[in-house]
Amino acid sequence: NAGVTQTPKFQVLKTGQSMTLQCAQDMNHNSMYWYRQDPGMGLRLIYYSASEGTTDKGEVPNGYNVSRLNKREFSLRLESAAPSQTSVYFCASSSQGNTEAFFGQGTRLTVV
């Protein structure tokens, strides 16, 4: 039982490049989330998906897009990376109506 799996674990991008962060969960959860965490800071919600086929903005959505590909997968895309997007990105999932979320191990992204 893998839980929440994120790929890649590390990535270095040049300013202006694009990339997609992948997230998959095997717990049959309806809800999925993307967060970013800057050094020494708390987690900030980028986007979330309450159920398959729906996505909503979180606290800091600018510069990001998401796709809920199916119930298992929720991807985060940076169309034109900026140094301000250097951060650790966490994906999480939870069952509907439950605030107990399960997190992946994170993707450490550096934009130079």
Add this chain to the structure above:
Amino acid sequence: LAKTTQPISMDSYEGQEVNITCSHNNIATNDYITWYQQFPSQGPRFIIQGYKTKVTNEVASLFIPADRKSSTLSLPRVSLSDTAVYYCLVGSGGGATNKLIFGTGTLLAVQP
């Protein structure tokens, strides 16, 4: 969404009981109170969740007064391995407001 306020940091010694209080004055009727623990370079991990009075599990206890405007996470007999950031969240986790918003958290430092 109810905002939460926690102390930025706390210090303790091994073997002591630690109480971390969270203020959530605008908590809604349907909201639950959830606590997470985060170690460096890892995603947050669910600790405990409650609605009112007291909840206890193998890791911690959660005390919620009758007005539910605050809550206290109690960690009995902490060890060095309990050094982490602890987050208090308030929310329903379901329906149209399926957001999990993390605050800045409390950095607990346990010393020998």
